[in-house]
Amino acid sequence: MMQKPPAEGDLGQVLVHLSAASRILLIVHKVPDGDCLGSVSAMLSALLAEGKETVAFCEDPAPVGYRFLPNLSRLYHANTMPPFQPDVIVVLDSADLGRIGEAVRFLDGNVPVVNIDHHIGNSRFGDVNWLDPAAPACGEMIYTLCREAGWKITPDVATALYTALMTDTGSFQYANTTADTLRLAAELRDLGARANEIREEVYERKPLAYLRLLSAVLPTLQVSKDGTVAWLCVTRETIAASGAGSNDCDGLINYPRSIDGVRVALLFREVSAGEIKVGFRSKGDIDVYAIACRFGGGGHRRASGCTFMGRMEEAEAQIVQAVMEKLGTA
CATH class of the missing domain: 3.90.1640.10 (inorganic pyrophosphatase (n-terminal core))
Incomplete structure (x- = not known):
């Protein structure tokens, strides 16, 4: 025991x-x-x-x-x-x-x-x-x-x-x-x-709506020029059109994280107009908790999150820049 x-x-x-x-x-x-x-x-x-x-x-x-x-x-x-x-x-x-x-x-x-x-x-x-x-x-x-x-x-x-x-x-x-x-x-x-x-x-019991959501979200995949940061974006319209719920977004961040060479993965999810939930996942010893804290968030060293008040494009620009600065690749 x-x-x-x-x-x-x-x-x-x-x-x-x-x-x-x-x-x-x-x-x-x-x-x-x-x-x-x-x-x-x-x-x-x-x-x-x-x-x-x-x-x-x-x-x-x-x-x-x-x-x-x-x-x-x-x-x-x-x-x-x-x-x-x-x-x-x-x-x-x-x-x-x-x-x-x-x-x-x-x-x-x-x-x-x-x-x-x-x-x-x-x-x-x-x-x-x-x-x-x-x-x-x-x-x-x-x-x-x-x-x-x-x-x-x-x-x-x-x-x-x-x-x-x-x-x-x-x-x-x-x-x-x-x-x-x-x-x-x-x-x-x-x-x-x-x-x-x-x-x-x-x-092994994913609802069909999850797969519909996944198929709609994967085309939003973006990767930084150096290949170290990758992210997905999920809007309210995408979730509604797929018939999914907010809980069905769980696990989506693992797709950009699995890309060879990616050190930090991000998921941007629109919760309401002007409110974006951001998930952070890292590989190796990259401290994404410190980045999340800069935006009022928290969590764990390799898995954190924050809420960004603003438009999706603003969230992407500011947070991806902060991650790349952390990686020294800005």
Whole structure:
């Protein structure tokens, strides 16, 4: 069995709050991905098994490919949230309050907030902040939490944690994958993680709209003259015409990233008029987190994002220039 280090920092206070609470609200970020959904699914399963009345909230619904995760029927969004008065609120996988969108309405100052996250530069918005930027996924932190709390890691919990770990490491291909990551994955398999089901649901059940979106977006591919930067652009009209949703843009950035010679890949996605979401991915040791921070964003060293207020053409010009300056190829 994989041996995890003893609780350090604020993990002890996380355990104190969760142990004392009877009613717990979990919150995850907008446009949820595999890590935040796997993490919240694991916590729902573990806390419900402990007899804790627990519900979760996300501004956006879970993508179809993740709805197999256990207990996501208790993940509410938009106006579906039932009346619920928690004893403690736990925010997962969110670097700042802007990431949780309309869920900030639950943070009224009357209920303690526990912040569990692995992003660099977390704003420490919680009453208790347990942060581990070295963790490859928030799901790994939830594994540690389960072990320290003495909660049983059932096949449902293991399946959720494996999903979190697998997706945030790019199926164990990204540079954040360590020997410990692989040992944890093996342990979760031994504990009953349904890896075949996860692979099929996450990677082999793409909606037709996703392929239509992909076929429309790939022609927007641009590559810098020196071949080190590549990017795609997605407009609201493109998404609407394909029948896709914003969640279907997940993974598009991997196409420019896969080009031989490209060191930084970008995805520009129009969210609303004058609002562009920008994703950054890098190869090697290129720090795109530092670039994202210049534009008010954040994330990880090799995977970050920001919001650019302006036109798509302005976003492309300014951000590509900033990336090329970082690479020394401007």
